[in-house]
Amino acid sequence: MYILFVFAVLSHMADLVVQCAPLPELLDKDPQFQQIVARSRSLTGKILLLIPETHKSCVHTETLQLNSSDNAKLGIMASNIGIPPPPVLKVVSEDFTLETSLRRISEGLHLHRNLLSSVCGNKDIVIELMADIRDLGLQINKMLKMLQTETVVQPTPTPVALRLPGEYEIQVAAHLTLVQLQSFGQDMVRFFRSLEQNDEEETES
Secondary structure, three states, X not given: OEEEEEEOOOOOOOOOOXXXXXXXXXXXXXXXXXXXXXXXXXXXXXXXXXXXXXXXXXXXXXXXXXXXXXXXXXXXXXXHHOOOOOOOOOOOEOOEXXXXXXXXXXXXXXXXXXXXXXXXXOOHHHHHHHHXXXXXXXXXXXXXXXXXXXXXXXXXXXXXXXXXXXXXXXXXXXXXXXXXXXHHHHHHHHHHHHHHHHHXXXXXX
């Protein structure tokens, strides 16, 4: 069973380092921007709360547990199935712009929404989770529009085929998608928190 979908080209893996970094001058004290950041962080929290229930609804193989240390052993199977890793998130710095970070979040949300649609079916909890991912993507797009001063060329999507010959592979794909989304969501929370911390420090200084 082959499922085709598109996702933006992903970057190499690296650790997410949480630290405060200056925002672009026009946004560091913009209340509208900070409201969107807070709303994005809230939506991310909601997504993280829905993941365990979604996993319970979609994954019925007893050996596949959401927070198991055995998940690290499934890396080869993820590669064999064709599940791509999420983009790496970093906080804003001179070498890593806010726009780059937001674009990576947008790419990651798009990736996981497509994966969920492909391997988790149309259950109510999945639809709710995908709706929250979509809404978070809209908030990210709002921030990107506030940042853009010129037309930015979007990366060309790359087609990917999931190799799912049987029900067990579908179960593993659903499991790994939710495990990966949970980790990506935790990184997003830390990223949004770093933006909020930046604003707080500016206020105190």
